[in-house]
Amino acid sequence: MRTLHVDFESEIPVYRQIADEIRGLVARGELADGSELPSVRQLASRVGVNLNTIAKAYRLLADEGLVELRHGSGARVRIGADPYREPADDIERRLHDVLSRLVLTGSSRRQVERLLERAVDRFFSGPAPVRRGS
Amino acid sequence: MRTLHVDFESEIPVYRQIADEIRGLVARGELADGSELPSVRQLASRVGVNLNTIAKAYRLLADEGLVELRHGSGARVRIGADPYREPADDIERRLHDVLSRLVLTGSSRRQVERLLERAVDRFFSGPAPVRRGS
Amino acid sequence: MRTLHVDFESEIPVYRQIADEIRGLVARGELADGSELPSVRQLASRVGVNLNTIAKAYRLLADEGLVELRHGSGARVRIGADPYREPADDIERRLHDVLSRLVLTGSSRRQVERLLERAVDRFFSGPAPVRRGS
Amino acid sequence: MRTLHVDFESEIPVYRQIADEIRGLVARGELADGSELPSVRQLASRVGVNLNTIAKAYRLLADEGLVELRHGSGARVRIGADPYREPADDIERRLHDVLSRLVLTGSSRRQVERLLERAVDRFFSGPAPVRRGS
């Protein structure tokens, strides 16, 4: 699996950053359905955090139904058929917040649009983002 | 000032939601430079939260240089000239995360693009978003 | 809140026993909707386990939607309207297993029936078991 | 021996599910005293699990005094006269927990009673459940 980037200064909890990164890799298709994830211990030493932190990230993903934990035999990606549930309000809110901050930094509408386009481009420029439900 | 929408179920802290909303109002131009903000007490009772929560939101905005706190209990918008500081990494990260979640919900690239367009539209459809720095 | 009984010898994890007991109290109506739960620290010292163990139990119940955790202001029972989801297979399996063990202990069908009746009686003999969905 | 049903998604360990199933077959009389159990290898390949998993299930049953292990790889049912030992607390706890969950799903007392009756019926509707001790 690719390297994970964790920012220890960020206010976003480490275990969540890790879950977010893995979720991102799956969404972008870099981690296919059925892929084995590194063991909790391996990833912990690689990222430089405690065992439990990784375990918590894995458990979060397992609760979301994106990862399957099998006692004694690792963790693997599992892209189920059931729609991925997420409170849409929070996404809405976060997006709106991002826009506010960009504008207050001095970005014009044009610049904001470009920035978003670039972000989308970067996101979809990987191997082949997962397509599901669709 | 317009009504603030706070979602007590959200995982985003209340004081932050409030700060975010006010920042948004400023960014969209609904709160002009120099506008008086409601007093801590007023806003607290209006939103239905503790005094400290509002005070914390105001303090956050003051730290960002967007609001000026005055002794007593006055606060007013103050859009300075100095560039608005914000850890860009977190925005980047949140944006990427939003994209991942949308894709995993089953949204295609096309749908994601539309959703972002609509959000930008909605954001810039107010009175007249602030222009500064630029 | 009533005393919780935890069996440290049991193979069922402590944090789960605690969650099970609280769930039981809610189901039997001894903890009404909106009741405040003891703080993590209080309950931890009362039961004689670590903070994190209680926190984990609370989080489990929160994930089930039975408890509402509010940062900085405690935890309270929250009986939502949405049906409580539980994989029926496991219940089925556990029930069948209980029956097998009872029979192998030498219980006749008659005795098993009585035992179950008594268990149901005891369960429903409290104040007034919660009724929802129904 | 009849087919064993194992649910790999279940949180109940595989080795235990297997032991539970065999115990159930014995309790219901489908496996008589003295019957040969399949060899560890056979059963492992049939169920699709590791050798150790079956071995562990057999060992568990042997510890309970329900199965006799013989050198080589034979195992057979052995219903002794000695009372079947089982920590009653756990059964009690599990039963109570099942009741709580059913009630929180919205089942009324009446419905719970019916569900239990049906489970007992199904259990005792086999060839001829073992009678012992009693």
Add this chain to the structure above:
DNA sequence: GTGGTCTAGACCACG
């Protein structure tokens, strides 16, 4: 005060 995060490390359960 509250709950949340993270650590370091021990021990258990599973395959």
Add this chain to the structure above:
DNA sequence: GTGGTCTAGACCACC
């Protein structure tokens, strides 16, 4: 080997 549980204790975020 794997993941799961639990501890003891520190520090942060929230109200």
